[in-house]
Amino acid sequence: MSAKVQVQTTINNEPVQFLCEPRQSLLECLRDIVGLTGTKEGCGDGNCGSCTVKLGDRIVTSCLVLGVEAAGESITTVEGLAHGSTLHPLQKAFLDHAALQCGICTPGFLIAADALLQKHPHPTEEQTRFWLSNNLCRCTGYDKIIRAVQAAAIEINGAAQ
Amino acid sequence: MSTTYNVIGTRPIRHDGADKVTGRALYGADLQLARMIHGAILRSPHAHARILRIDTSKAEALPGVFAVVTAADFPPAPADKIVDFGEGDTLLSSLRGNILASGKVLYSGHAVAAVAAVNAHVAAEAAALIEVDYEPLPCVLTAPEAMAPGAPILHDDLPNGNVAELIRYEMGDLAAGFAEATVIVERELDTATVHQGYIEPQNATAFWSSDGRIHIWCSTQGSFVARDASAAVLDVPVSQVKVTPMEIGGGFGGKINVYLEPVAALLSKKVGRPVKLVMSRRDVFTGTGPTPGSRVRVKIGVNDAGKITAAQAWLAYEAGAYPGAMVGPGAMTVFACYEIENVLIEGFDVVVNKPSTSAYRAPGAPNSALATETVLDEIAEKLGLDPLDLRLRNAAKEGTRRADGPRYKRIGCIEVLEAMKASPHYNAPLPGPNCGRGVAIGFWFNAGLPSSATLSVNADGTVNLIEGSTDIGGSRTSLSMQAAEVLGLRAEDIHPTIVDTDSVGYTGVTGGSRTTFSTGLAVHDAAQMVVEQMKARAARLWAVDEVAFSNGTFSGNGQSLTFAELAAQLGATGGPVSCSATVNPKGVGGSIAGLIIDVQVDPETGKTDVLRATSVQDAGKAIHPAYVEGQMQGGTAQGIGWALNEEYFMDAAGDMRNGSYLDYRMPTALDLPMIETIIVEVPNPGHPFGVRGVGEANIVPPLAAVANALYRATGKRLNRVPMNPATILGL
Numbered sequence: 001m002s003a004k005v006q007v008q009t010t011i012n013n014e015p016v017q018f019l020c021e022p023r024q025s026l027l028e029c030l031r032d033i034v035g036l037t038g039t040k041e042g043c044g045d046g047n048c049g050s051c052t053v054k055l056g057d058r059i060v061t062s063c064l065v066l067g068v069e070a071a072g073e074s075i076t077t078v079e080g081l082a083h084g085s086t087l088h089p090l091q092k093a094f095l096d097h098a099a100l101q102c103g104i105c106t107p108g109f110l111i112a113a114d115a116l117l118q119k120h121p122h123p124t125e126e127q128t129r130f131w132l133s134n135n136l137c138r139c140t141g142y143d144k145i146i147r148a149v150q151a152a153a154i155e156i157n158g159a160a161q
Numbered sequence: 162m163s164t165t166y167n168v169i170g171t172r173p174i175r176h177d178g179a180d181k182v183t184g185r186a187l188y189g190a191d192l193q194l195a196r197m198i199h200g201a202i203l204r205s206p207h208a209h210a211r212i213l214r215i216d217t218s219k220a221e222a223l224p225g226v227f228a229v230v231t232a233a234d235f236p237p238a239p240a241d242k243i244v245d246f247g248e249g250d251t252l253l254s255s256l257r258g259n260i261l262a263s264g265k266v267l268y269s270g271h272a273v274a275a276v277a278a279v280n281a282h283v284a285a286e287a288a289a290l291i292e293v294d295y296e297p298l299p300c301v302l303t304a305p306e307a308m309a310p311g312a313p314i315l316h317d318d319l320p321n322g323n324v325a326e327l328i329r330y331e332m333g334d335l336a337a338g339f340a341e342a343t344v345i346v347e348r349e350l351d352t353a354t355v356h357q358g359y360i361e362p363q364n365a366t367a368f369w370s371s372d373g374r375i376h377i378w379c380s381t382q383g384s385f386v387a388r389d390a391s392a393a394v395l396d397v398p399v400s401q402v403k404v405t406p407m408e409i410g411g412g413f414g415g416k417i418n419v420y421l422e423p424v425a426a427l428l429s430k431k432v433g434r435p436v437k438l439v440m441s442r443r444d445v446f447t448g449t450g451p452t453p454g455s456r457v458r459v460k461i462g463v464n465d466a467g468k469i470t471a472a473q474a475w476l477a478y479e480a481g482a483y484p485g486a487m488v489g490p491g492a493m494t495v496f497a498c499y500e501i502e503n504v505l506i507e508g509f510d511v512v513v514n515k516p517s518t519s520a521y522r523a524p525g526a527p528n529s530a531l532a533t534e535t536v537l538d539e540i541a542e543k544l545g546l547d548p549l550d551l552r553l554r555n556a557a558k559e560g561t562r563r564a565d566g567p568r569y570k571r572i573g574c575i576e577v578l579e580a581m582k583a584s585p586h587y588n589a590p591l592p593g594p595n596c597g598r599g600v601a602i603g604f605w606f607n608a609g610l611p612s613s614a615t616l617s618v619n620a621d622g623t624v625n626l627i628e629g630s631t632d633i634g635g636s637r638t639s640l641s642m643q644a645a646e647v648l649g650l651r652a653e654d655i656h657p658t659i660v661d662t663d664s665v666g667y668t669g670v671t672g673g674s675r676t677t678f679s680t681g682l683a684v685h686d687a688a689q690m691v692v693e694q695m696k697a698r699a700a701r702l703w704a705v706d707e708v709a710f711s712n713g714t715f716s717g718n719g720q721s722l723t724f725a726e727l728a729a730q731l732g733a734t735g736g737p738v739s740c741s742a743t744v745n746p747k748g749v750g751g752s753i754a755g756l757i758i759d760v761q762v763d764p765e766t767g768k769t770d771v772l773r774a775t776s777v778q779d780a781g782k783a784i785h786p787a788y789v790e791g792q793m794q795g796g797t798a799q800g801i802g803w804a805l806n807e808e809y810f811m812d813a814a815g816d817m818r819n820g821s822y823l824d825y826r827m828p829t830a831l832d833l834p835m836i837e838t839i840i841v842e843v844p845n846p847g848h849p850f851g852v853r854g855v856g857e858a859n860i861v862p863p864l865a866a867v868a869n870a871l872y873r874a875t876g877k878r879l880n881r882v883p884m885n886p887a888t889i890l891g892l
Contacts, residue, residue, distance in 0.1 A: 023282065037191035038184015040410070042360040043442040047822035050360055078184035091182035095174045098787035101634035101795065103181035104188060104361040104410025125835075133831040136822060138358045138411050139634060140791055141798030142830040 007071045011036070012080025020067040026060075027051045029067035030077060038078040038107050042136070049135030052108035053077050059115045061134075078107035081114065089155040090114055090148070097148035101139035109135050113149045122153055122160035167712070168645045169850055172787045173652035175638045181408075189364035189380035189407040190439045197366065198227055200428055200438040201284035202421075203274040203291050204448060205266035208300035208514040208815025209313060212264060212293060215274060220287040225279040228431035229291065230424065232263035236396045244393035255483045257394050259517045260423055266295070267315055267482035268514050269816045270447025272420070277428040277436045300514035300815040304477035305456055307513045315482065315512045325484030328492050328508035330564040338471025338503025342462025346539045350532050352864070352882040353808035354454040354479065357521045358799070358827050361410020362445045367425035368435040375402045375426050380409040382416045382631055383670030388662045394423040405661040406631050413799070414520025417670050420449055446820040450519025451809060453478040453486045459495065459532035463540050467554045471503040472496050476529055478510060481517040486510045487525030490606070493565045494861070495529035497604035498574055498753060499555040504564040514815045520672065522796060523605040523857035527803065527864050531882060534601035534865030539878065548600050548869070549582045557604075570750070573779030573843035577602060577753045580839050586757050586775040595762050596772065597873025602755040603861020607854035608673025609746040612680035613666025616644060616687045617739040620732065622725025624648060624691070626657040629668030630680045634795075634856075635788040639677040640684045642784050643850065647688035649713025649724055666743040674752065674854030677784055678845075683744045685849050690740035695727055698734040702727075748847015754778040754858035756797060756866040762874045767886030769805055769871065775837040781845040781853030793859045794836040800863025802828040808883050 004019045011034065018033045030036045030053070039062060042048035046061040053062045054076035081088040090110050093099070100106045109132065116123055116131040123131065128146050137145060154160075180186040217229040235257055242253040257263065262271045274291050278284035299313040306312060307323040319325055339345060365379040375397065381387040384406040392399040409416060421438040428436040440448065458475040474495045480486035492508035541548040556574040563569070581587055581600060591598055615627040626644055630636055641655035648654075668680065696708040699715040699722060708717040713724045722730075731738055759772040776793040783789040806826055810819045819825045844851025864882055871889065872878050881888050 021282075031191070032193075035193070036184070037187065037193075040188070040361070041190065041439075042362070042410075043822045045442065045821055045823065048360055048442075078182075082183055087179070087182065094182050095178040098172070098175075098635070098791055100178075100181055101788075101791055102359070102361070102409060102411045103177075103186060104359075106181055107184050110182065129830040133829040136360060136827055136829065138360055138413070138799065138827065139795045141794035141828075141836050142833055143794045143836045144787070144791060146830065146835070 005068050007067055009070045010074040012076060022066065022068055024067045025063050026065040026067050026070050027062035030062060036077050036079050040104050040107055042104065049112065050105050050108040052111045052135065054111055054115060059112055076111065078110055081110060090152040093148040093152035093155065097144045097151060099140065099144040099148035105135060105137045109145060116149065117153050117156060121157040166646055168642045168652055169782065169784050170786065172785060173638060173642065175635050176641060176657050177632060177637055186408045188361055188410055189378060192366050192378050192407060192437065194366065194435045197435040197437055198277050198279060198432065199281040199284050200275055200277045200425060200436050201281060201288040202272045202438065202444065203288040205262065205269060205271040205273055207266055207295050207297050208269045209298040210266050210295035211298060212262065212266060213296055214294040216292040217274065219290040219292065220276055223283065223287045223290060225283040226287045227277045228428050229274060229276050230427045230431065231274045232257065232261040234427050238396055253393060256390065259483055260394060260420060268516050270516055271482065272448060275424045275428060277432055302513055302515060302811050302815055303454065304479045304509065304511040304513060307511045308477060308509065315514065323512045324509050325480060325512055326510035328489055330492060330504065330506040332564045333503035335471050335473060335503050335505045339462045341464055341470040343465050344540055344543050345460065345462040346536045347458065347460035348532060348536050348880065349456065349458040350535065350880050352455045352528050352531065354451045354515060355803050355807045356446055356451040356825065357413040357415035359411030359413060359415055362440040362442060363416065363420055363449055364439040365421035365425045366435055366437040367422060367429045369426055369430040373401055377402060377422050377426065378405045378407055379422055380407050380416060382409065382412040382672050384629060384631065384662050385667055386417060386670050387419055387422055390419045391422045391426065395426055403661055403663045406659060409631050409633055412633055413522045414524055414672055415450060417672055418450055418519050442822060443820040446825060447516060447817050450481065450517055452521035452524060453480065453518045455479065455528040457529050457532040459536050461536050461540060463544065467544055467546055467551050469499055469501045469555045472501050474506045474529065476508040478525065478528065479513045479515060479518065480510050481515045482512060483517045484510055484512060486518055487520065489525065491525030491529040493563065494526040494604050495533055497563055498557055498602050500557050500561040506564055522799065522860040526603060526605055526861045527800060530601065530603045530861045531864040531868065534862065535868050538869040549578055552602060553578050571843055571846055572751055572753065573841050574753045576841050576843050577755045577777050577779050580777050580841050581755045581757055584757065584775055584839055586773060586837060591759060592772060595764055595874055596759060597870040598757065598759045599866040599868065599870030599873060600755065600757050601862040601865035601869060602753060603858055604751060604753055605674065605858035605861060606751050607678065607749050608675040609679055609749045610669030610673065610675055611743060611745045612668045612683040613741065613743040614680060614683040614687045615665065615739060615741040616691050618691060618728050618731060618737065620729050622728040623654045623656060624650065626655050626684065627660055627665055628657060628680055629660060629665040630676045631671040632659060633671055634791060635785060636671065636676045639784045639788060640680055643681045644684045644688045647685055648691060666741065674856035678848055678852045678854045679744065679746050681852055682746050682848060683742045686742035686744060687740045690742065691738055694738045694740065698731060699727055701734055702730065746847065748845065750781050750845025750847055750853040752779050752853045752855060752858040754862055756862035758866045758870050760867065760870040760874055762871065762889060767889035771801055771834055773834055775839065776859055777839040777841060778855060778859050779841040779843050779853060780855045781848065782842055782851035783840050784850065784852060786840060789840055789855050790838040792855045793838045796857065796859030797836050797863055798828050798833055800860045801833065801867060804864045804867035804882055804884060806883050806885055
């Protein structure tokens, strides 16, 4: 075991300090040290997207980022999407459109979709599918997820011109 | 005449929805307990080898390590001891052997030893320090090879070499049937080993208390089956084990077997602290049950009128390391959609040096339907018949006898075929060159099995629902809706909770498409008891003999109270109302599903694009149509992945070379179109609302439908799944 490192970050708009080993992934730090278990681990090698979080202004698979790399960064996890007890429009759309079955991939999809809608306020179906193709879902066949994201786009940004 | 419902058929928001979109829902790996430590499993690098020596001393000496266990830590039991936890007899040595190898390892990835340490990193380092001396043995990886003379033998105690079981179903006079046929087609098709691919890896946390009780938290499809299997493996009474089911991240049949639970318990017993084990993705691929690879030969004869006169099937399924391939259901379903007088079906359950297989959504049926449905497609072409018309001329109906014995009650085969034929998709033109449209249908039995539920009326007019069915895809809500329908309430008025095995009556697995049917029946029966007790309270209040209940209102002798109004008066009329029901239903209704699929093949690269897909399924009654659609879309997507892409690549030594999501490539959002759905409702007479169950049948048609579409697009009848570019280009 190597000496632990103190990491200063902002997580979901709150300053957070945690102690971690240099070898621990950001995912492990979030889940096991900070206690934010909403971010899930499906593969550990960046291929399922369940651990997707926002790091600074980009989305990352947090299993491929070290906790120490998050020093000074701002992180958004699924726990930070809702405003108080009001769900984010994407969260509401996922429920309205039955876009989850088991729900294990949902946190990653929500974070990825949130980033999509910030870059493309009115994504086409193709854009949505392309953007979300790093997030695996084994339950839904994606149909209801795509519909939920497109409905949320209209809810957030209004109908496309 | 159709019944009118208030709640059933609507689409309320799921009760666990807010928890699951905000990250609050706790899945197995999310569990944190005081003093909890972490484990790792050492797995065999050999597909077949004798274990000569295991030396754990270096691992035990590593700082931060608390305990190491091997198969030697199981309590002693007779070698021939049989255990039965409700799903048939199993040899205890097989059950234990797959959890921690003893004597021999039978596949690459077979668990050999486990470590508990201060954290998962130290546990993994320690596992790597365990020294195992192996004597490698020749391995055998496919059913035909394992059945051949001189093949390496996995188990000395199987009487027929590597064939663990031979199944034979016979009906009528096969030779006479084929003699009547004017067209006979015979084909042999292979399918590769594929995995369920649930995104959440297996996990288990166990605490073996000093009072002898064992508490297990895990992501399982069946908490009672996990309890019973763990108790059997650990040789303790079932009452000594309590399983708390955590939220589960997919299962599809793959989370019925236990792998980690007894190991975590053994480690905890040594240490006296809770021990958590979580699999890596590679562990999931190599150490848990995929579904069998298979070779299936089907021969069908048809007369000039398009009537099937005889059908013969030969099926060999790879069980993996231990007996129990899903060849039984494969054999029972191979011709299950059709009325055929003369049938012979032979099935072989064959052990090979691959992970021990487990169920995957209608287990065994897609493999055999692939052969039947592609042969029928070829026959339809030879006869110049529409492929759906050929099927309609032979469709199973009420009274049709299957070769394995049962006669169907109401079954929706004709209705599904007619819905396919009438669908906008089937009547639309294909968009361009190199395109093809394929159709296929499939059958799945669905299951009954015991289920329990308790309903307790709250003074505010809502009702708490206590149940034991793991919720994989919205069953809290499909069950609550059935309670609400009986009680005249809204779905939102029911508060469902899934509890541990000490806190609810026995409930079978969430599998076999049975939860909405079977646990739904328990909920329905408990709700009817609530109504009767509430009527008695109203009768007492009003001093009348007869109370009626309709649309949520009790009435009698000119007086009336809503459910909520009466609920508020329960305290004053004798106390709270709480009713439990346990059912073991026999009125299971099988489900037929069909798929229409359009593909386009790039003739240069062999890449297939799925352009359009329409899934059609008989739900009996769709309690929550959005969740029924979701099952149909999910099963279709998995079937498309199986058909086109997914496969265990094993090298000659039996090592899986693509044990990651990068290389075992499941369909992404970019690989699929929207999946259209048509829900057919032919009510099951064995359920008060007509429910059949919808989880599985939808994965049966895609393999054959894709193969048939590829034929129309390329002119090639492929004999191997996955039908990837290499197969399509004949490389």
